[in-house]
Amino acid sequence: MIDKKDIVIITGGVSMGDYDYVAPVLKNSGLNVRFDSIAAQPGRPIVYAESDKKFCFGMPGNPVSGLVLFETIVKHFIYKVQGHDFHPIVHKFTLKKKMTRKKSSRKSYYPVELNNDNTVSAINYHGSAHLNAYANAYGIIAMERGVLEIEEGEIVDVRQI
Structure with missing residues (x-):
């Protein structure tokens, strides 16, 4: 999945339910899962994994949580990887x-x-x-x-x- 990509963003499957497989799948794929939740609302479940300049975010499937986490975390990260600083309005x-x-x-x-x-x-x-x-x-x-x-x-x- 991530072999040919620099950054992968997955939506859904990151919470703690019976069908939330993103974190275990990322671990089994050889990526190092750095965290699988943050102290924020909305958007507590978020998975971040990396390996050898390959990065993956597992975002909540809930649209509001995904929007807030993308705007406050992921967008900053993408800019930083590209060598830029993100300055929100x-x-x-x-x-x-x-x-x-x-x-x-x-x-x-x-x-x-x-x-x-x-x-x-x-x-x-x-x-x-x-x-x-x-x-x-x-x-x-x-x-x-x-x-x-x-x-x-x-x-x-x-x-x-």
Whole structure:
């Protein structure tokens, strides 16, 4: 699979279910699996494997998780392998309404919309299967690990998507 490619990206089959075979298959193919999950939401399951200048990412099959992980991890990696630095388009905006979450054990990404008054608001988002939330998103903001809320009026970094 990877013999004639520099980078392979696989979607689906990376979680811990009965039919998630990507990590074991990569291990059996001679690649060194460096990690098989990260502390991020959406997108906790992600597999990264490498061998002799060959690289493979196993991405979640969930479209929202795949989008967020590609934008925040894989795209940077691809640019770096090509000898470039990736600089995402990030703008500072005022948050129109307070954002809260119940758990802060992982870095979490949330879709936001740009308002007419040049502020941003979190889009009503029900988790990584909620693809519609991202269809109308201007960008994403991150809540870092350990952060439970972002106050109304706070300046936030919005990564344009």
